[in-house]
Amino acid sequence: MSTPSSYPGPGNAWAPRPGYRRSGYPAVSPAQPSSAPAWTPQAMVHRRRGAVASAIMACLGAIGLAVMLWIIYASTATAASELLVPILLALVPLSIVLVTVRWIDRWEPEPPGVLAAAFLWGAGVATIVSLVINTSASLLVSSTTGSVSGGEFVSAVVTAPIVEESTKGLGVLIIFLLWRRTFNGAVDGIVYAAVVAAGFAFAENILYFVQYSDALLVTFLMRGIASPFAHVTFTACTGLAIGASVRMRSNLAWMWTTPLGLACAIMLHSFWNGILTSDPSLYFFVAIPFFIAAIGLVLWLRWSERMTMRQRLADYQRAGWFSPAEVTMITTGAGRAAARRWAKSRGPAAARAMQAFLKAAAALAQLRQQAIDGHADADFAAQESALLAAIVEQRYAFTR
Structure with missing residues (x-):
């Protein structure tokens, strides 16, 4: 069972990926996750x-x-x-x-x-x-x-x-x-x-x-x-x-x-x-195909968003913050449902921790994508550190 101090962190493997507006972000120490700022x-x-x-x-x-x-x-x-x-x-x-x-x-x-x-x-x-x-x-x-x-x-x-x-x-x-x-x-x-x-x-x-x-x-x-x-x-x-x-x-x-x-x-x-x-009778000939096409577009956009989340979390996986199984769990509907069921079986506290873990992981992926797109805020490093600290903390809460 991993603890916050023993869970593998980025070490020397971590470095900002190409596409960040700024470079040289300090690595977050896995030995002291609680020291990361929760707000700025x-x-x-x-x-x-x-x-x-x-x-x-x-x-x-x-x-x-x-x-x-x-x-x-x-x-x-x-x-x-x-x-x-x-x-x-x-x-x-x-x-x-x-x-x-x-x-x-x-x-x-x-x-x-x-x-x-x-x-x-x-x-x-x-x-x-x-x-x-x-x-x-x-x-x-x-x-x-x-x-x-x-x-x-x-x-x-x-x-x-x-x-x-x-x-x-x-x-x-x-x-x-x-x-x-x-x-x-x-x-x-x-x-x-x-x-x-x-x-x-x-x-x-x-x-x-x-x-x-x-x-x-x-x-x-x-x-x-x-x-x-x-x-x-x-x-x-x-x-x-x-x-x-x-x-x-x-x-x-x-x-x-x-x-x-x-x-x-x-x-x-x-x-x-x-x-x-x-001619209201044309509704069924025009509206139904149109709405079917709109549904298809939304489904494709959701799939694309999920793939983007998987790619961004894979960056952190390579740095040691997530295991491959966790990335799969976070980025698939079946994996998230199974994780919630498992956490629920361990009690209300574990269920809440799992929900917070999934939310923080999604926010982390979106934050990194914003940086890659060139829209990182001045407090990007602080936000990233806080999310990584929360992920380690919540993981420990539902696995202990």
């Missing part, structure tokens, strides 16, 4: 700023959602109790989306507070801004042309895609700029985009379920069951583009990838609304 002033500043920013985003979103619900209540003369059924129905597609997002994000879960801020941005800020602008545009076109249907068509195919995808995409971009450390690639971008879009769809579904209460079942089946991932798929284009910029050398790559992703999101949204407006 820079990290604490990041946490404080992040907490304040997430609170501001969440408050804005909550206010926006409350205003939208009040507008629904005031404009439809609906009793407050009558909003309960639409809200409950809107929770069905929301649950489907969030469970899927959780599955996609299971390798390295994003901070819950940031995800909550993303959801409320979509449900509140993006929804209320889109509602005001889309309604105004529809009324303007209708009054100008004298055609109500013309105004609705322009709103659905032109205004809505531009405004909705811009406001949702802005939320993803704000999260990226404020919590850049939590973005490790395209998958993270998709996750945040999906949560923003899920919040937007949740609020919008409530509006539609109230507005079309005389055809509630059909509306629910079309929006809640047949197409719960529509908004998610559109906004995921923006999120994917922002996330992909993380893997590029330039710190400003997001400035050109974001508009490209947003353009794709707007075009897909416009195409989708155009199909539903002109």
Whole structure:
């Protein structure tokens, strides 16, 4: 059985790999893992700023959602109790989306507070801004042309895609700029985009379920069951583009990838609304193959992320921090499940230690990948030392 002081460390074999922005990082002594700093002033500043920013985003979103619900209540003369059924129905597609997002994000879960801020941005800020602008545009076109249907068509195919995808995409971009450390690639971008879009769809579904209460079942089946991932798929284009910029050398790559992703999101949204407006029967011929392709892309991105994690942990394996069996265990679903079952059989403390071990290993792999991509922070060495110390400590906790 290994102890923190006897577990093999890097020794003279460790050296930073090519691609680091800086060189000459000191090796962490395996004999004194507890001496590694658990935090740095820079990290604490990041946490404080992040907490304040997430609170501001969440408050804005909550206010926006409350205003939208009040507008629904005031404009439809609906009793407050009558909003309960639409809200409950809107929770069905929301649950489907969030469970899927959780599955996609299971390798390295994003901070819950940031995800909550993303959801409320979509449900509140993006929804209320889109509602005001889309309604105004529809009324303007209708009054100008004298055609109500013309105004609705322009709103659905032109205004809505531009405004909705811009406001949702802005939320993803704000999260990226404020919590850049939590973005490790395209998958993270998709996750945040999906949560923003899920919040937007949740609020919008409530509006539609109230507005079309005389055809509630059909509306629910079309929006809640047949197409719960529509908004998610559109906004995921923006999120994917922002996330992909993380893997590029330039710190400003997001400035050109974001508009490209947003353009794709707007075009897909416009195409989708155009199909539903002109011929809803085309849904099954267009939407189903499209969503199958989107699922395939997400699966490939998750596989690519897992392979990247394996490569980065293999660097530490060669330096002596992990055994080959541990790398396989950490980077495979079956291995992680087996490890959790084994640790659980040894008691709650071992189960918690195993969970912390897996989380620290994933964070370590992402940290090293950031350095290889040229985006290492000034406190990279301190972060790496703290994660390695945590890995040794948690390994000892679940093996003793």
